[in-house]
Amino acid sequence: MTNLADSLVASATRDGYAPAIRLGDTVLTYAELDEASARVAGLLSDRGVQPGDRVGCMLPNVPQFAAVYYGILRAGAVVVPMNVLFKAREVEFYLGDSQAKLVLAWHGFAEEAVAGAAAADTECLLVTPGEFETLLAATAPQTAIVERDPADTAVILYTSGTTGTPKGAELTHANLTSNTHVSIDLFSLTAGDVVLGALPLFHVFGQTCGLNASIAAGACLALVPRFDAHAVLETIQSQRVSIFQGVPTMYVGLLSHPERAKFDMDSLRLCVSGGSAMPVEVLRAFEAEFGCIIVEGYGLSETSPVASFNHPGRVRKPGSIGQSVDGVEMTLLDVSDGVGEIAIRGHNIMKGYWGRPEATAEAIDADGWFRSGDLARVDEDGYYFIVDRKKDLIIRGGYNVYPREIEELLYTHPAVREAAVVGIPHHALGEEVCAAVALKDGATATPEELREHIKAQAAAYKYPRHVWIVAELPKTSTGKILRRSVEVPASVTDAHTAG
Helix, strand or coil: CECCCHHHHHHHHHCCCCEEEEECCEEEEHHHHHHHHHHHHHHHHHCCCCCCCEEEEECCCCHHHHHHHHHHHHCCCEEEECCCCCCHHHHHHHHHHHCCCEEEEEHHHHHHHHHHHHHHCCEEEEECCCHHHHHHHCCCCCCCCCCECCCCEEEEEEECCCCCCCEEEEEEHHHHHHHHHHHHHHHCCCCCCEEEECCCCCCHHHHHHHHHHHHHHCCEEEECCCCCHHHHHHHHHHHCCCEEEECHHHHHHHHCCCCHHHCCCCCCCEEEECCCCCCHHHHHHHHHHHCCCEEEEEECHHHCCEEEECCCCCCCCCCCCEEECCCEEEEEEEEECCEEEEEEEECCCCCEECCCHHHHHHHECCCCCEEEEEEEEECCCCCEEEEEECCCCEEECCEEECHHHHHHHHHCCCCEEEEEEEEEEECCCEEEEEEEEEECCCCCCCHHHHHHHHHCCCCCCCCCCEEEEECCCCECCCCCECHHHCCCCHHHHHHHHCC
């Protein structure tokens, strides 16, 4: 029997006085985090949450996230992490699809959280600093950790393919525990390390490589609630951060900060990049400027996430996502001209998609190979290089945007006949979201009106910054809209590709 929360108790037992989570001047020791999680577990129990029940966690990068996350696990329940930027429509879907018993939501996003929870008929408990701690203090702690089978689901992380409907990847206690230890080994993480927590904890990268790895190693996670280059540089200097984890756009942000040379970065010993491909020129410029190597890796929500990495101590190949990690196999399927779809097998592969057996069977074959949807080539040393995405996923500033979801929202506008959402290169964000729209005969709508229509219904990172009206969208002979053939106006392209 096992439980991902065991790692917190083990670290608290080793050194309860050590700092576990830090946010500015606020420090939560391991003993304090352990107790807070036990009281969250007690709170959940008081509200009727049983082992196996799903509980939403809609919190930003604050110390309370860790207390809630490990409290849910401690109670034997399943964590459903949610983006704090979600609108009510998205909150309702996540809670309704997972059949969540309860959601704990940050007070700053109360309006959308409360409305979405009410629509899903899920109890919503707001987390307000001070009030939440008072509530926990009045709650009897549940010190015992509910034992779970290694194959039991610990976290349901929602992801989406080209279908547009998010699917919940069921990650087990064994999946996440194994991947946590892989991360610790990759980063040579010890109790003396300070890890920068700027990646959203509700995403798998920040959750496994940041939160879970730090807690299991007894290290300190120094949080930054929202990525801001100046705040990150200040935190690295003041907290003596030794490991920085980020997506490529974060490295671009640090590199382009005008006052970067004023900060002392000597404490950094390792930088980790994932989420999307790191441009080689950015990697080289960052290493030269900051004097710290970047190791790039690859993974998906369905792979807990780490599948491959450029291992410290081995040859690093710029532009490569490295080799498969211990206990994990990678191969290429349907290879043509040296390029094939990455398939992954090992201890990190999800149990399946929540409530979607057909989608699970499509993604994982009878031999346990998970099809990633990403196209790559591999060299003679076993180093993989991503070539393109099989899916039309747009990655904007490290956040996944699924064209189909935005297109479906555009179709709800009465004037819209057809829509195609595409990503274009952006010098700072990686990609920007754009939309080409064909209007119904006789109907009128401005690009601004269509943009606002989406903005009201989707998280801020999802809505298209550029919308243009076209007479017709390109199509196949069978009438299917061809996103890749959509012509982007030169004025739109020029606005973002220049640095």
